[in-house]
Amino acid sequence: MSTTVSNAPPTGNAAMAAPRQRGYWGTVGYRLRYDPVTLFFGAVLLSVILAAVFASWIAPADPYQESIIRRLKGPGYMGHILGTDELGRDMLSRLLYGGRLTLLMGMVPVVIATLIGGGLGVVAGFAGGIVNTLIMRTMDVFYAFPSVLLAVAISGAMGGGVTNGMIALTLVFIPPLCRVAETATTQVRNLDFVDAARATGAPLRLVLWHHVLGNVLGPVLIYASSLISVGIILASGLSFLGLGVKPPEPDWGLMLNALRQAIYVNPLIAALPGIAIFITSVSLNMVSDGLRSAMDVRS
Template sequence: MADTITFGKVTAVPIAPVRGKGYWASVITRLVHDPVAMAALAVILTIVLAAIFAPYLGLADPYRGSILRRLRPIGFTGYPFGSDELGRDMLTRLIYGGRLSLVMGVTPVLLAFFVGSTTGIVAAYIGGWVNMVVMRVIDVFFAFPSVLLAIALSGALGAGIVNSIVSLTIVFIPQIARIAEAVTTQTRNRDFVEAARISGAGTLTIIRVHVLGNVLGPIFVYATSLISVSMILSSGLSFLGLGVKPPDPEWGLMLNTLRTAIYSQPLVAALPGAMIFMTSISFNLFSDGLRTAMEVRQ
C-alpha cells in the first residue's frame, strides 16, 4: 500500500498506533540472533535439565559401586563414560554431579547479587561519608585474592555445602557491590534523575522508577559472568575437601578422588574437569552475549 503513488489525488493512509519496542524486548531479539550465545544457552539448559530430571533418565544408582568393575575406560559395555575408582558409573555421576555443582555455582552469585547490589545502590545513592565507609570496607576484601579468601573463610567456617556457599557469597558481595556503586553513581548524576527530583519525587520513588531500571541490567550481566568463577571456586573447595563430602557426586570432588587414576585412566579422570570447563565457559559466553545485546543503544 505504502509504495503506491497516486498523482492528483491524495489518499489518506490511516496511521497505526506505534507501540515502542521495550528495551528488554529488543535485547532479547538481539540475543536470539547471536549464535554463540544461543549455543552456550543450549549447553547450559541441557546440563541444567539433565541435572533436574536425573532420577527420571533411567540412569544407574550414582552411589552403587562394584569393586570388580573399577576404572573402566570410556565406551566400555554398560559404562558409556567408564567407571570411577569405586566402580560407579561415570555418566550417572557426572549428571548427578551437576546438581550440586550448579547449586554451588549459582546460589552464591544469586545471594551476592541481592546483598551486593542493595549495598552498592544504597551507598551510591546516599553518597557522602556513608558511601566512603562502605566502599573502604569493600576495598579491604579486595586486598585478598578471591581464591585465598574463599579457602580461608571455608576453612574458618568448617567444611560443608552450606558453609562453602556462605563463604563464596561473602567473596562475591564486594565485587558486585562495587559494580553496583559505580553504575548507580553514573546514573544518579544523569539529567533525568535531576528532572525527577525537581518534579517533586521522593528518594525511594526515584530509586524505584529511575535508578533500578537503568542499573539492574549491567549488574545482572556482571553477576552472570561470576557464575563460572563461582563454579570453579566451589569445585576447588570440594577438591580441597572443604565443600561436598564423599560419597556425594560433585565435579570438584570427583576430580579429587579420580586424581589417583590419572595414569591408568587419564580420559575418565579428566571428565569432571571437562564438565566444569564446559559449563563455566558456556556461562561466560552467554554473559558476553548478554552484555553485547544490552550495550547497543542504552
C-alpha cells in the same frame, strides 16, 4: 462532501514505513534471537542444567552403587556409557548428579551476593558522603585478599561443607558486585532525569525504583552472570580441597580429587569431571558476553 476515515491497519509500503517500536528489553530479546553463538552456548548451558535437574530420571544407574570388579573401566563396559570411577560407580550417573551440587554452589552464592552487594552499592552510590565511605571502605578490606584464598580461608575456618562453602563464596562475591552497583549508581545519580524527578517532589523510593534501579540493573546483571562461571570453578576447587561437598556425594570438583591418581590408568575417566566444568564455564562466559552485547544500548 463527507470524508471516510479508515481504521484498517496500513499495508504494503505504508506498513514498511511504520516499523514496530520495541522497548529496551524487547530490543535485548531481538538481538539475542539473532545471535547464533549465544543461542548455541545457551542451548548447551540449558542442556547441562536440565540434565542436572532431571538426573533422577536420566541417570542409567545408582550413582552410589560400588563394585570392586568394575573399577576404572572404559566407556561402554557392561552398559556403563562413560565407564566407571575408582570405586566402580557409573560415571555418567555421577556426572549427572554431581552437576546438581556444582551448579547449586556456583549459582546460589552469586544470586545472594547480587541482592546484598547490589543493594549496598545502590545505597552507597545514591547516598554518597559518609555512607558511601563507610560501605566502600568496608568492601575494600575484602579486596586485600585474592578471591581464591579468601574463599578457602573462610570455608576452612567454618569447617567446610556445602552450606559453609556457599557462605564463603557469597562473602567473596559481595564486594565486586557492590563496587559495580556503586559505580553505576554514582553515574546515574546526577543525570537530568533523576534531578527532574527529585524536583517534582517524587518520593525517594520511587526515584530509586523507577529511575535509578532501571539503569543500574543492566550492568549488575551482566557482571553477575559472568561471576557464575567463576563461582562454579571456585566451588569445584573447594570440593577438590575437601572444603566443599563431602564424600560419597557426587560433585565435579570432588570427583577430580578422587580420580587424580587414575590419570595413569584411565586418563579419559579422570578427565571427564574437568571436561564437564570446562564446558559449563565456557558456555556461561559466552552467554554472559552475548548478554552484555545485547544490553549495550550504544550498539
